[in-house]
Amino acid sequence: MATNTLHSIPHNHHSLLKRHHSSDAAPSLFLKPTTTPTTKPISLSSSTLTFSLSPNTTTSSSFSAAASSTSLDLLRSHLAAGDFRQADEETRRLLIALAGDAAQKRGYVFFSEVQYITESDLKAIDELWRTFSDGKFGYSVQKKIFNKVNNDFTRFFIKVGWMKKLATTEVEQYNYRSFPTEFFWEIDGDTPEGHLPLTNALRGTQLLKSILAHPAFNDVLEEEEEEEDDEKVVEGVVGGGLMKGLMGGGEKGATSKGVFKPDYSF
Incomplete structure (x- = not known):
């Protein structure tokens, strides 16, 4: 299947987050026959069939429309x-x-179709956001949160705020937010990251899983590995002597490193 490049078709509306446990080219050319009569010294006449190349303006128009539909403007x-x-x-x-x-034609994306979206397209969308x-x-x-x-x-749904905590129950329970009224459309102190x-x-x-697993976001894993290496260096310094001296040495200093270790748990 051909993949469109980045460059708008009518907006499609949808319902969100009901359940999550269940998805240049130059104008093409065609051969146009023309006939050139030739005269022979006999009574019977014949014609020689030749072809000329003519641009397909319909295809060109279609290409322009497709390019416009994927513009990021x-x-x-x-x-x-x-x-x-x-x-x-x-x-x-x-x-x-x-x-x-x-x-x-369908009006929505199957998870198996995410592979047809190029890395550059997804990266460009993500960068704008x-x-x-x-x-x-x-x-x-x-992807980092996931x-x-x-x-x-x-x-993940709780962390990014797609689910909310129910305040009327004794046991901690969460439910899906109602779209669109209960979602965050502005950035303030209460807006969850991601x-x-x-x-x-x-x-x-x-569908979400396929997007987050797209090669466009493989570099997220590399960044996380670098962060983990940095953490190990910090922990080595903390547990290897620097904080021991600051905290008085001994076992007390060794166990205190947990206080300075970044907490990435949720």
Whole structure:
């Protein structure tokens, strides 16, 4: 299946997060026959069939329309204006346009179609989200959180704020937020990291999982490995003598390193 390149089709609306446990070219050319009569010294006449190359203007127009449907200009405009609600809708529309013709006709993306979206396209979308949210939103941000909760979708949904705690129960329980009124469309002190963009979980979690597992975000793992190495260096310094001296040495100093160790648990 051909993959569109980054460059808008009508907006598609959807329901979110109901359940998560269940998915240039130059114009093409065609041969145009023309006939050139030739005269022979006999009574019977014949014609020689020749071909000329003529641009297919219909194909050219189709290409232009496809390029326009995957432009990032509208997404950039919404994000720059701080309109995260419309930016979320535009992101969803872009994923459908980039996934191919079948997804566009259907109106949503199957998880198996995520592979048709190029790395550069997903990276560009993610970069816009991170840039205009000061690093708070984006797929790569969600990927880090997903990794830190050991790919547990319930914990991930709670961490990014797609589920809310029920205050009327004695036992700690969570329920899905109601779309769109209960989601965060502005950045403030209460907005969870990784809250946007939203991903439709109506047909299950496979679509979100496929997006986060896309090669476009493999560098997230490399960054996390570097962070872990840095932590080990810090822990080595803390447990190897520096903090022992500060804390009085001995076992007391050795056990105190836990206080200074970064806590990435949830």
